[in-house]
Amino acid sequence: MLATKRAKVLIQSAHFEILNEIYTYNIPSNEDNNADKTVCLITDVRTDPALPGNEDFHAFNKEVEVQAFYGLNAPDPDEFESQLQHLFIKDGWVVLDNRGHTFDPDTNQLTATFYFDYFEIEDAK
Template identity: 45%
Template sequence: MLAVRQAQKLIKQANISGIDDVYAFNLPLSITDNVDSTVILITDANTTPEIWASNDFHGLKREVEIQVFYKQDFDVDPEVIESKLYRLFVDNDWDLGENRGHTYDPDTNQITTSFYVYNLKITGGN
């Protein structure tokens, strides 16, 4: 399963309070102007061959970007949601990468954040 789909499934199954929906690869046009829901967008960030032996790789380091778009009047503290997301990924054998911090969108008055998670998928040799 693609890393993006795996991450999406993980978040959806966790049913974290304050997250209204989770999308993979792109946001539907109907969601782009919605400021009344907290949504997550997961996209591919990087895939690198790993575990080299006998001139062949035996794993893929898969990195995804998690972008959270908080609704304007959020009722759950963003740091609570983010901590639950971090713990969810760590508890499921993902590693935490860079966090881009919070930004404010002056057009929609929304707070957003982006962070990266990655895992190692063992593929075997040729």
């Protein structure tokens, strides 16, 4: 399964009240400047072959970027961000990086960016 889809399904399963929408790869143009909603965007960072052997590979390291764009009236994001990271860890992902908070000067939204890695062993064929 694509890492972005796996991450989206995982986040959806948590039913975070703070999130209005979860998107993969891009935010639709009709949502681009909607600063009233809290939106999560999941994008693919890399998929690298792993576990080499017999001149082939048997697994993948998959990394995703998860960005949160907080609505202008969203509650403090600390609890959500902690729960998000715990959710990924409990599902077997590794938190690679938390880039902290930034401020979007165009929409006045607070944003946060996280990187998660997942190790997936291929099914035997």
